Amino acid sequence: MRYTVIESRIAQNALAYYWRTAADRQAVADASNEIDRLLKSMPDQCGVPFMGLRRLTVPPLEVLYQVLPDDCMVRIWSYRLVT
Secondary structure, three states: OOOOEEEEEHHHHHHHHHHHHOOOHHHHHHHHHHHHHHHHOOOOOOOOOEEOOEEEEOOEEEEEEEEEOOOHEEEEEEEEOOO
């Protein structure tokens, strides 16, 4: 099943900030693309449960997201940088 990935405004702003200020912008872009690919195809199988959501780490990024199976959607609530 294919999922549609959407991002909260806060998540969009955080990702844009991390990309603009990154020493390695390509690493941030690559991680974002990989997160998107994983969440579109198997959001309930990647990541780990975390406080009612799921957490997925693809260095240098980590996302908190929610799977909405009835709507075939994934909502990304936040991004953060990890080392």
